[in-house]
Amino acid sequence: MxxxxxxxxxxxxxxxxxxxxxxxxVKDNVAVVxxxxxxxxxxxxxxxxxxxxxxxxxxxxADADLDLWRGVWVVAECRGxxxxxxxxxxxxxxRGLADRLDTALTAVLMGYEVGSExxxxxxxxxxxxxxxxxxxxxxxxxxxxxxILADLVRKERPEIILAGATAMGRSYIPRVATxxxxxxxxxxxxxxxxxxxxxxxxxxxAFGGNLLATIVCPRHRPQMATVRxxxxxxxxxxxGRKGEVISISPKEELLKHRSRVLExxxxxxxxxxxxxxxxxxxxxxxxxxxxxxxxxxxxADLLGGALGAxxxxxxxxxxxxxxxxxxxxxxxxxxxxxxxxxxxAIQHIVGMQGAEIIVAINRDAEAPIFNIAHYGVLGDVxxxxxxxxQRIKKERG
Amino acid sequence: xxxxxxxxxxxxxxxxxxDTEKGTLVRGEAExxxxxxxxxxxxxxxxxxDSYGGEVVVLTMGPPQAxxxxxxxxxxxADRGILLSDRAFAGAxxxxxxxxxxxxxxRLGPVDLVLCGRQAIDGDTAQVGPGLATxxxxxCVTSVSTLEVLDDRKTMHLRRVCEEGYDLIxxxxxxxxxxxxxxxxxxxxxxxxxxxxxxxEIPVWDAQELGAEPGRVxxxxxxxxxxxxxxxxxxxxxxxxxxxPEGQVEALVARLKEAGIL
Ligand SMILES: Cc1cc2nc3c(=O)[nH]c(=O)nc-3n(C[C@H](O)[C@H](O)[C@H](O)COP(=O)(O)OP(=O)(O)OC[C@H]3O[C@@H](n4cnc5c(N)ncnc54)[C@H](O)[C@@H]3O)c2cc1C
Ligand SMILES: Cc1cc2nc3c(=O)[nH]c(=O)nc-3n(C[C@H](O)[C@H](O)[C@H](O)COP(=O)(O)OP(=O)(O)OC[C@H]3O[C@@H](n4cnc5c(N)ncnc54)[C@H](O)[C@@H]3O)c2cc1C
Numbered sequence: 001m002x003x004x005x006x007x008x009x010x011x012x013x014x015x016x017x018x019x020x021x022x023x024x025x026v027k028d029n030v031a032v033v034x035x036x037x038x039x040x041x042x043x044x045x046x047x048x049x050x051x052x053x054x055x056x057x058x059x060x061x062a063d064a065d066l067d068l069w070r071g072v073w074v075v076a077e078c079r080g081x082x083x084x085x086x087x088x089x090x091x092x093x094x095r096g097l098a099d100r101l102d103t104a105l106t107a108v109l110m111g112y113e114v115g116s117e118x119x120x121x122x123x124x125x126x127x128x129x130x131x132x133x134x135x136x137x138x139x140x141x142x143x144x145x146x147x148i149l150a151d152l153v154r155k156e157r158p159e160i161i162l163a164g165a166t167a168m169g170r171s172y173i174p175r176v177a178t179x180x181x182x183x184x185x186x187x188x189x190x191x192x193x194x195x196x197x198x199x200x201x202x203x204x205x206a207f208g209g210n211l212l213a214t215i216v217c218p219r220h221r222p223q224m225a226t227v228r229x230x231x232x233x234x235x236x237x238x239x240g241r242k243g244e245v246i247s248i249s250p251k252e253e254l255l256k257h258r259s260r261v262l263e264x265x266x267x268x269x270x271x272x273x274x275x276x277x278x279x280x281x282x283x284x285x286x287x288x289x290x291x292x293x294x295x296x297x298x299x300a301d302l303l304g305g306a307l308g309a310x311x312x313x314x315x316x317x318x319x320x321x322x323x324x325x326x327x328x329x330x331x332x333x334x335x336x337x338x339x340x341x342x343x344x345a346i347q348h349i350v351g352m353q354g355a356e357i358i359v360a361i362n363r364d365a366e367a368p369i370f371n372i373a374h375y376g377v378l379g380d381v382x383x384x385x386x387x388x389x390q391r392i393k394k395e396r397g
Numbered sequence: 398x399x400x401x402x403x404x405x406x407x408x409x410x411x412x413x414x415x416d417t418e419k420g421t422l423v424r425g426e427a428e429x430x431x432x433x434x435x436x437x438x439x440x441x442x443x444x445x446x447d448s449y450g451g452e453v454v455v456l457t458m459g460p461p462q463a464x465x466x467x468x469x470x471x472x473x474x475a476d477r478g479i480l481l482s483d484r485a486f487a488g489a490x491x492x493x494x495x496x497x498x499x500x501x502x503x504r505l506g507p508v509d510l511v512l513c514g515r516q517a518i519d520g521d522t523a524q525v526g527p528g529l530a531t532x533x534x535x536x537c538v539t540s541v542s543t544l545e546v547l548d549d550r551k552t553m554h555l556r557r558v559c560e561e562g563y564d565l566i567x568x569x570x571x572x573x574x575x576x577x578x579x580x581x582x583x584x585x586x587x588x589x590x591x592x593x594x595x596x597x598e599i600p601v602w603d604a605q606e607l608g609a610e611p612g613r614v615x616x617x618x619x620x621x622x623x624x625x626x627x628x629x630x631x632x633x634x635x636x637x638x639x640x641x642p643e644g645q646v647e648a649l650v651a652r653l654k655e656a657g658i659l
Contacts, residue, residue, distance in 0.1 A: 036460040040623075041626060043628075167558065168559065174528045182620050206521050213625070214625045214626070217621050218622060259569070261564045265565065266562040267561070321579045322558065336656075357653075357658070370637065375649055375652055376635065377646070387646045395650060
């Protein structure tokens, strides 16, 4: 329930403005909540200058067993036999968390013939590696990966589990959280520890990036989060670092499954993939013709980046929908985003506003993308792109 | 084929605009729509029913006005709609949401296929589909972009989209799929459908009707809690580069060098 303290409320209306759902409004100088509309998101509670709003939950008292859960886990992700970059980002972040909690950091590595990656996990901060190898794990199957991880957690009782918010992580980590009946925070971009109770503070964007929410899981263990790739920094590996590798063979009953991978197809030619790319050059409808896509590709290649697209370009059939950035595509947060003939529709912006530097090339000075661009170039993409490509080539010698 | 499609009513992002003064995104008169991905799930369900018979039941957990979303789905061709609504459901995280949805699906009897959107555009977690499948004890395939039912009508071949391409997956039914937009193009409502939808009776199931344990729904049944929220600020970043095309390119290269990118 969202409660309004009528003694404190002065009817200023800040809450009304903060509410995305029109669930609260000021009537007769006091805020009134429509409980049927209120989602208990808490946006109003934070904006109230009088501290008159409170969300109360009547959920039970603290679980006495919380202290039985110790240690931080990172679920490593392998694509084939190689670690995904997000795993190293997670280890770096998790090392810091484990140090603050004065506890050990464990990496869980599942797959087939992936053991050679164990030392890499240790060099990036793991104290030990739980290595689960089996031919059945060569291809990713939600049920099997989920069952094995849940089984390990029940035995070992870590207090925190982090996994990448990748296609793989987002598909089976919810299974694990459900099997364990615990909380899972999705797609985090920030993690911190609340020292007084060892709680993991998990910050994530919601409503397409319009709101940042900090979430805790106070009475359940483990505290689980998926973390958005490419947001956390990767540390420097310590190649001499020592750690323990514990090999585990999964019980047969955990390997049962009702789906299987018949074939894995790589679609992307070369270069980094969109969610992990440091540079993304995005094609918009302002390119005017499919041929001009070559300019965008060339610039992306030159910068070691990936090609992105707006939905208009995907709908025109110039590129596959895997390149689409935005609300119904992927969310990206590269170091550099260059929009070429992109208008900056809200559904596109929510997918790329996390970029460190946003450059927009557009011939319309009123294009909304200029509102969020760090650097705006006003002109025809067909003219600007060749100039830019030439200039960068010159720079490189 | 008994098909359940889970839909969520969400605020329309179209009504959001950028406030340059404050540097924030502002939500205007938020109109409620069916989550865009869920329209693709519904379309897939309707197509399957039309090919193999059976019925499409649409299910939503939400406040009373979520009934509008169900009526819209009926107008598009769903056979029945059921609203899961109870004040006790408010504030549910994904664990409590999947508990409630699973209770409702159990009550409907045996299903062959449960369809969800890949993610809701407001909560954005993409956790409801996989969590619900776990509760129902059926396999889950996420981010499905193509779908084919084999002749035995018990097996499906699907494409699951991932970072580097796609996996071709074989799955036994009953199963739960979460779908992406490229799966199909949702149809528009027919006049006949709209009339039927207007007249349709939409049962409302509350916690008691579902036989749900009070401690497992809504805010009370949610392990995660939102402790604070903020609206992300955009720095005053706007710098329009000046001069001729060459001059602007020169200036841009200088900025990118400064930032250590070139
Ligand atoms: C439910 C829903 C979900 C959506 N999801 C997404 C999503 O995930 N991602 C997404 O991108 N969109 C999405 N959209 C679509 C979105 O609303 C826009 O239509 C789309 O992003 C526009 O793409 P665009 O910028 O390429 O094209 P346009 O909006 O047509 O913009 C083209 C721009 O190019 C400029 N231009 C034209 N010619 C030139 C030239 N020669 N040189 C320089 N500039 C030029 C124009 O000034 C204009 O600003 C969604 C829409 C809806 C309703
Ligand atoms: C700011 C904020 C942050 C949040 N963060 C988290 C979090 O990190 N972890 C967490 O567990 N919860 C979180 N929640 C709660 C979460 O939004 C709700 O549990 C919501 O009911 C379902 O999650 P979703 O919107 O992310 O749906 P998704 O999991 O993204 O939805 C996927 C699909 O599931 C189906 N579906 C989803 N909701 C319903 C419904 N109500 N009825 C029928 N079908 C449905 C639809 O087919 C939809 O396309 C958050 C809520 C807020 C307000």
